[in-house]
Amino acid sequence: MKIPLKIESDRLEDYLVADAVIDHDHPLIRETADRLSPTGGTEVDVIRSMFHFVRDEIAHTVDAADSRVTLMASEVLREKVGLCYAKAHLLAALLRGQGIPAGFCYQRIGVLHGLNGVYVAGLDRWIRLDPRGNKNGADAHFPFLRQSSPEDERLAWTLDPAKGEIDFPTVYATPSSAVVETLSSAKPGPAWYEGILPHAP
Numbered sequence: 001m002k003i004p005l006k007i008e009s010d011r012l013e014d015y016l017v018a019d020a021v022i023d024h025d026h027p028l029i030r031e032t033a034d035r036l037s038p039t040g041g042t043e044v045d046v047i048r049s050m051f052h053f054v055r056d057e058i059a060h061t062v063d064a065a066d067s068r069v070t071l072m073a074s075e076v077l078r079e080k081v082g083l084c085y086a087k088a089h090l091l092a093a094l095l096r097g098q099g100i101p102a103g104f105c106y107q108r109i110g111v112l113h114g115l116n117g118v119y120v121a122g123l124d125r126w127i128r129l130d131p132r133g134n135k136n137g138a139d140a141h142f143p144f145l146r147q148s149s150p151e152d153e154r155l156a157w158t159l160d161p162a163k164g165e166i167d168f169p170t171v172y173a174t175p176s177s178a179v180v181e182t183l184s185s186a187k188p189g190p191a192w193y194e195g196i197l198p199h200a201p
Helices: 028-034 043-055 073-079 084-097 176-186
Strands: 102-109 112-120 125-128 166-172
Touching: 028 043, 028 073, 028 084, 028 102, 043 084, 043 112, 043 166, 084 102, 084 112, 112 176
Parallel strands: none
Antiparallel strands: 102 112, 102 166, 112 125
C-alpha cells in the first residue's frame, strides 16, 4: 500500500548533491550512468534503466552470502555487491549524475530496510523504488507511471503492522547516519551484518 511521502527538503537541489557516500562525481559512476541512459529515452526510461541495473546486476550481500562491506556508491558499483542501503546509495548516485533528484526512504522489517525516493519531473511527484533484488521472497518492480493517477507502487516487501513493521514516510536527502556509521565500522567476514543493523533511520 502506498503511503503519503514527506519530503525532508523542499529544495530539489538537495537531492542532487554529491558527497562522500553518494559520490556521483566519481568517473565510474558517471561512465555507468551515461551508458545506462537510453539514447533518446525519456526521463522515465532513464530511471527504469538504472533501477533495473541496480536491482538485477548488483548482488545483495545476504543473497550472495558475500563477506564484503560496501558503503560508497562507487564502491558498490566496483564490487557489484551491497546491502539494501548500499544498493540505494548506488541508485541515487546514478540518478543524481543524470540530474534526476533522488533520496532515501526506510522501512523497519525486523531491522531497517533501505530504498529510494525519486522525483519524476514529468509527473511532478515523488515515487519510491526498491532496488534490493528479487530473491529470498523480495518482489520489487518498476511501477506503471500514469499522469492521471497515483503509481502502482511495487516494493520488495508487504509490511505487516501487527509484527511491528513500519513504513517511514520521509524521503531523506542524505543517507541515514545510523546506516553510514554501521557500514563504516563493520568488519568484513561471513554474515558480518548479523546483529549490527539499525532499527530506525
